[in-house]
Amino acid sequence: MTFKELNFFYHLCEKPQVTNLAKELNISQSAISLAIKSLEEKLNETLFDRIGKKLILNERGRYFKEQTYEHYLALKDAQTIFQKNKLAGTLKICASKTISNYIMPDIYYDFLTLHPEVSFEIDSFNSTRIINEVVEGNIDIGLIETNLSHSNIIKKHLCDDELIIVTSDEKYPKNKYVDTIDKKWILRESGSGTKEIFIDCLGAKALDLNIFMQLNSFEEIKKIVLDNTDTITAISRVVVNKELKEKELFEIKLINISFKREFSLIYNKAKTPNLLFLDFVTFIEHRISSNYKDMN
Structure with missing residues (x-):
């Protein structure tokens, strides 16, 4: 059953003349009659007695109205909510x-x-x-x-993001381009976008990495690198902005390689x-x- 069929049904419960209802709603009489017939066929019940030009609610129709009218009103309220507030x-x-x-x-x-x-x-x-x-x-x-x-x-x-290589080792060449890094790599787990981009950009050099640990949390990676100067990681600049500014971590650059994603x-x-x-x-x-x- 449709909302339109129910709407016509409840209107006819109050105003049983199809002609008058059609004028009030500015639709054809046949549209109302077809909707009521469709509703009755779906319910396999006759809801109205046809007496002259009137549709008089019968005992099954009254029972249907009693059992459904509150739900119909709730549906109307829900419809109004979505019409008034599309951002819900x-x-x-x-x-x-x-x-x-x-x-x-x-x-x-x-x-x-x-x-x-x-x-x-x-x-x-x-x-x-x-x-x-x-x-x-x-x-x-x-x-x-x-x-x-x-x-x-x-x-x-x-937007575009930049991965950078960082270590907490103050003695390591900082902000200078180097060719190899002999430290323990602490990287994200397999399936991570960070790791995939890093490995892809390294190409054949990735085979020489000493991948010591793989973790699924940047905070865990940062803690290990901050606490251990023999470690290093590739990480988004966004993640280590604070540590770079406070000189707790230091950026290292590789020759002819940049990490963009x-x-x-x-x-x-x-x-x-x-x-x-x-x-x-x-x-x-x-x-x-x-x-x-x-x-x-």
């Missing part, structure tokens, strides 16, 4: 570690402050898993830090973008484009 609902979002921890928190907060009827379900995984979640339709929006080309995914470029927003190609979805995507794009340069 829950978005499922998953962001990779760098984006989730160092870029998105303020964006989430500010959007929810502007739109209190909105809520987020937020997770943080590595980029490979996020891509899989988007393909399966388990999340609305993915925020990743790795290259991607997939026939079922739409990708929006948000892009942060992207992705969603399933089959998704229907509603107003809430589109507004939040635009909000993210605007905030990152205007603010990300300040994080570097």
Whole structure:
């Protein structure tokens, strides 16, 4: 049964003449008659007695009205809510570690402050898993830090990011280009966008790395590198801004190698973008484009 059929039914309960109701609603009599007939066929019940030009609610019709009218009113209220506030609902979002921890928190907060009827379900995984979640339709929006080309995914470029190599060893050549690094590498786990970009950029040199540990948390990696001068890592500049400024960590550059990557927003190609979805995507794009340069 449709909302239109129910709407005609409850109107006829109060005003049983089809002619008068058609004039009041500015529609044809046949449209009302066909809607009521369709409703009765779906219920396999006759709801009205046809007496002259009137449709008189019968005992089954009265019972149907008693059992359904409150639910009908609730549906009308829900319809009104969505008409008045298009920016209401829950978005499922998953962001990779760098984006989730160092870029998105303020964006989430500010959007929810502007739109209190909105809520987020937020997770943080590595980029490979996020891509899989988007393909399966388990999340609305993915925020990743790795290259991607997939026939079922739409990708929006948000900004470019720079990976840098850092150590806590003050004696190591700093801000000078070197060819090799004889230290213990502390890297992100397999599947991480950070690690994938780093290994790809190194090319054949990656075979010579002494990968000592692989972790899934930047904070864990930073702690180890800060506490152990014989360690080194590749990490987003955003993550270690504070430590660089306070000279707790020092940047090392490799000859003829730079580590660039892009942060992207992705969603399933089959998704229907509603107003809430589109507004939040635009909000993210605007905030990152205007603010990300300040994080570097």
